[in-house]
Amino acid sequence: MSNxxxxxxxxxxxxxxxxxxFRALSKHGYGDLRMRxxxxxxxxxxxxxxxxxxxxxxxxxxxxxxxxxxxxxxxEVDADADPRAELDARIDQCLFxxxxxxxxxxxxxxxxxxLYVYAQNDPEHRDIFDAHYDRIQGSxxxxxxxxxxxxxxxxxxxxxxxxxxxxIIHAARGRRIxxxxxxxxxxxxxxxxxxxxxxxxxDG
Numbered sequence: 583m584s585n586x587x588x589x590x591x592x593x594x595x596x597x598x599x600x601x602x603x604f605r606a607l608s609k610h611g612y613g614d615l616r617m618r619x620x621x622x623x624x625x626x627x628x629x630x631x632x633x634x635x636x637x638x639x640x641x642x643x644x645x646x647x648x649x650x651x652x653x654x655x656x657x658e659v660d661a662d663a664d665p666r667a668e669l670d671a672r673i674d675q676c677l678f679x680x681x682x683x684x685x686x687x688x689x690x691x692x693x694x695x696x697l698y699v700y701a702q703n704d705p706e707h708r709d710i711f712d713a714h715y716d717r718i719q720g721s722x723x724x725x726x727x728x729x730x731x732x733x734x735x736x737x738x739x740x741x742x743x744x745x746x747x748x749x750i751i752h753a754a755r756g757r758r759i760x761x762x763x764x765x766x767x768x769x770x771x772x773x774x775x776x777x778x779x780x781x782x783x784x785d786g
Contacts, residue, residue, distance in 0.1 A: 595626065595630060595634065596644075597648075598625075598626060599620065599624065599630070599631055599634060599635075599641070600648045601623075602623035602624035603620050603623075603642070603645045604685055604689070604693055605623040606619040607693045608685075608692065612697060612700050617631055617632070617637075617638055617641070642707075643706065643707065646697055646710050646711075647710065649693070649694050649697075650710070650714045654714070654718075657671060657672055657675045657721075658671070659671045659672075664729075665725050665726070665734050665735065666729070666734065666782075666783075668725050669722065669725045669726070669779065670779075672722060673747065673771070673774060674771070676718065676755075677767040677771055678767060679691070688759070691758075691759060695755065695756065715748065715752075718748050719745055719748045723741055726743050726744060727740045733784055734783070735782045735783065736781070736782055736783070743778075746778070747774065750773075750778075751770070753770075754766045754770035755767070
């Protein structure tokens with residue numbers, strides 16, 4: 583991008599740095615990552631990174647927010663979609679992710695989960711992950727509550743249902759990444775349909 587001669591905005595520059603961080607983390611891991619590694623993954627000079635971020639930790643905190651925003655901000659649901667269709671869309675997004683032109687969903691999830699593991703010893707990053715969990719659960723709870731109000735769903739405990747589905751999603755992604763069980767997301771999706779969502783439908 584720096585070789586094109588065209589001006590580049592701060593937002594675009596930061597996105598270039600974030601995508602370079604994805605690639606660098608995938609290659610080197612969190613523990614061995616250096617700012618130099620990120621610089622080698624982009625056309626911009628390494629000094630640009632230091633201009634935008636106060637060191638590695640500041641960059642990784644922003645990176646974590648960037649990863650989460652990619653997933654939270656890309657769920658597309660029609661305005662007139664029924665609760666089941668919206669629930670399906672949100673679950674599919676978490677399990678299979680949005681499409682990316684390069685560096686796909688599971689490459690990104692591998693990086694996400696490595697940071698997730700390290701967060702147990704990092705209060706600031708743990709708070710970011712915790713807030714993300716709450717928003718995923720909350721979005722599911724809202725859909726379940728709406729379905730109950732419409733009479734589409736049985737009057738279940740929406741909070742517990744949201745927590746249960748969110749935990750299943752996290753477990754499936756962890757099994758896919760840590761154990762290499764590539765069928766885990768699809769298997770989990772079928773189980774959610776059979777044992778959770780189908781039972782939500784109100785009689786008649």
